[in-house]
Amino acid sequence: MTAPEGGAAAVTTGPTLGMSPAVTGGGAPPHAPADDRFRDALAAALAPALVLERELAGGGMARVFVATEAALGRRVVVKVLPPDLAAGVNRERFRREVQLAAQLQHPHIVPLLAAGEVPAGADPAAAGSLYYTMPFIEGESLRAEAAARTARGAGFTPREVQRLLHDVAEALGYAHARGVVHRDVKPGNVLLQHGHALVTDFGVAKALGAGGTTAGPGGAYGRVSDPPAPGTRVTIVGMAIGTPAYMAPEQLAADPAADHRVDLYAAGLVAYELLTGASPFAAASPQATLAAQLTRDPPPIASLRPDVPPALAAAISACLAKDPADRPATAGALLALLDGPDAAPATPAPVGVAAVAAASGAVTAPALPLAAATGDVPATQAVSGVVAPRPRGRARRW
Numbered sequence: 001m002t003a004p005e006g007g008a009a010a011v012t013t014g015p016t017l018g019m020s021p022a023v024t025g026g027g028a029p030p031h032a033p034a035d036d037r038f039r040d041a042l043a044a045a046l047a048p049a050l051v052l053e054r055e056l057a058g059g060g061m062a063r064v065f066v067a068t069e070a071a072l073g074r075r076v077v078v079k080v081l082p083p084d085l086a087a088g089v090n091r092e093r094f095r096r097e098v099q100l101a102a103q104l105q106h107p108h109i110v111p112l113l114a115a116g117e118v119p120a121g122a123d124p125a126a127a128g129s130l131y132y133t134m135p136f137i138e139g140e141s142l143r144a145e146a147a148a149r150t151a152r153g154a155g156f157t158p159r160e161v162q163r164l165l166h167d168v169a170e171a172l173g174y175a176h177a178r179g180v181v182h183r184d185v186k187p188g189n190v191l192l193q194h195g196h197a198l199v200t201d202f203g204v205a206k207a208l209g210a211g212g213t214t215a216g217p218g219g220a221y222g223r224v225s226d227p228p229a230p231g232t233r234v235t236i237v238g239m240a241i242g243t244p245a246y247m248a249p250e251q252l253a254a255d256p257a258a259d260h261r262v263d264l265y266a267a268g269l270v271a272y273e274l275l276t277g278a279s280p281f282a283a284a285s286p287q288a289t290l291a292a293q294l295t296r297d298p299p300p301i302a303s304l305r306p307d308v309p310p311a312l313a314a315a316i317s318a319c320l321a322k323d324p325a326d327r328p329a330t331a332g333a334l335l336a337l338l339d340g341p342d343a344a345p346a347t348p349a350p351v352g353v354a355a356v357a358a359a360s361g362a363v364t365a366p367a368l369p370l371a372a373a374t375g376d377v378p379a380t381q382a383v384s385g386v387v388a389p390r391p392r393g394r395a396r397r398w
Contacts, residue, residue, distance in 0.1 A: 037123075039065075040123075041118075041124075042080060045118045045129075046131075048070055049069070051068045053068060054066050065078045069113075075136040077136050081131070083128040086128055101180060101202045103178065104175055108198055109202060112202075114132065114133045116131060141192070142187035142197070142274065162309070164196075165315070166335065166339075167196050168267050169267065171198075172185075172267065173335065176331055180202055181262065185199070186243050186270060247262065247293065248261070249294050249322050250262065262324075264328055265327060272316050281296060298317075311341070312338065315328075318337060
């Protein structure tokens with residue numbers, strides 16, 4: 001990622017392949033020509049099930065569209081990886097990963113609704129594209145909200161950050177307990193709605209990283225869908241999947257033993273940024289930033305924000321430990337730190353959210369190696385494949 005995220009997010013800008021908008025707003029994407037053959041071909045392939053309305057900015061390598069789902073009359077966000085970029089993705093692996101992620105149902109997770117591929121019989125401009133749909137959500141990504149606040153000289157209060165980190169931890173705990181590691185937690189993948197956080201693009205980083213390496217300037221990287229900060233590109237080499245600026249040291253090293261605690265590291269880094277206005281590892285170049293991720297300890301939050309409650313500062317510091325063994329063992333353990341006696345009182349969640357979160361939030365689960373947690377899905381978990389055949393040239397859903 002490299003450009004600042006602007007305007008409302010669309011769902012959020014996402015992981016590998018870089019997709020993530022499901023929010024609202026977003027201006028016309030700069031890369032979309034007036035005579036857009038890809039868009040026209042895609043619209044024809046997705047019709048009549050999905051009627052494209054407009055394109056959203058902030059998709060990175062992906063193209064992100066708002067559409068109407070004809071059968072239900074609801075608006076959705078369609079995120080598409082064009083043919084040239086989708087060519088290196090293993091279709092079966094993508095399907096399995098998306099199916100596993102689609103099983104996640106939690107008040108702080110933006111769900112996947114459907115996924116598919118534009119078949120070879122369609123217009124060559126769109127044939128072979130991979131896509132998935134998510135709800136169209138009214139709100140902003142954390143990256144967009146942070147940029148807006150910075151522009152007006154404001155910031156996030158400790159109470160807000162405590163609540164947002166709590167929401168993200170609940171979402172992570174639920175997903176981790178079901179074998180899904182996000183791998184790309186970052187401000188662009190967290191949406192704000194009515195003061196609460198919704199995490200988007202679960203499982204997408206792994207799904208899009210499966211099957212190939214996307215070369216980019218300076219190495220094997222693929223840009224993420226979230227208009228980002230310098231040096232934040234999605235790495236899909238070996239096991240190193242995610243956005244480098246938010247990756248844990250073991251994730252950057254492509255350590256096969258890396259597990260769900262990479263998500264806790266990223267969540268802590270996001271919280272740190274919201275409180276201080278900058279990454280503790282920011283440097284003059286992407287290479288220097290990655291080196292700092294591996295070697296530099298972040299300055300104590302209290303030295304930059306004395307108003308941060310001890311419990312929140314301690315929770316964030318624990319998440320940012322270089323050694324995963326020194327981080328909270330689970331998202332449930334992180335929630336326990338956030339709810340400690342020195343925690344800032346959080347604004348109560350709406351009754352519906354609180355009830356579901358209480359039932360499924362602070363889940364403790366054994367370590368889930370990334371390779372196992374989001375790798376091959378057991379047959380008992382996989383959803384059956386392609387649905388009834390469609391006319392030649394029409395996009396098929398899985």
